[in-house]
Amino acid sequence: MAEASISVCQDQFSCSIYLDLLKDPVAIPCGHSYCMDCIKGCWDQDDHTGVYSCPQCRQIFTPRPVLGRNTMLAEVVEKLKKTVAPPAHCYAGPGDMACDFCTERKCKAIKCCLVCLASYCENHIQPHCEFPAFKQHKLIKASRQLEEMICSHHDKVMEVYCRTDQQCICYLCTMDEHRGHDTVSATAERTEKQKQLGETRR
Structure with a gap:
């Protein structure tokens, strides 16, 4: 029997917290999927309340759900990684600042955060633009001079x-x-x- 061809969009397999393809995908009880580390990190912040919710639909779970890796989804994401790639001009070349969060081939960084002391590409900067927790963070245009702006004694920005x-x-x-x-x-x-x-x- 011929293999069925399914047209998929990368966004369907992206984590809404990490804003990139799922890594170690897990499905939580409401059906939404996240990277294992992303949802764990999210729920670790709620440990003091004992109430855990889905970042997308806000469904509440008590007690904290036990997370298991979704192997079938992980295989689909791995296949998708091999077929979907950003345009060549998005990748960091010689002289470009690379994104600190890209795991495979590094994309070009467009912004640096003076609080996180990290560089971000267009995809990975999104949480800084959307989540209130990052509102106080100071973003500057990606620059190789970021190292020169950091105090060598205290690892703080020289302001x-x-x-x-x-x-x-x-x-x-x-x-x-x-x-x-x-x-x-x-x-x-x-x-x-x-x-x-x-x-x-x-």
Whole structure:
């Protein structure tokens, strides 16, 4: 008998939390499917309440459902991975910043998060744009200079400018080696320097 050909869309096999193809797919009691790690992470945050819900339909489950890998769905997703690929221009090439969350071939990063200290492609940046938990996170255009913006001592973004030592530092540095120094926000210092430059040019 000839094999049946089924037309499928990648979105049908995407996790609504991870926004990419399912990894270790599990189906929860309401029928919706998620990556094992995604739904576990989601429910771990609700452990203190003892009430667990589906992120899509909001159906509530008590006690916490036991999760088992959906092997048939996992096989379908594996086959789909081999047939569906992003357009070639989406992949990171030499000189491009790669997405930290792409697992197979790395896509080009379009944004960096100064809170997560990670780079994201168009697909993986979506949670930062849609979920309230990420509202306070600061996104900037993907840049190879991200490493230069991070304090090597404290792994924090250097958002403070020390006028005493004429260098950018992080807020933890103001409590250590730069305690008592003349400090301002890096943004304020940049604005001041641009103003001075404008006056000099005039």
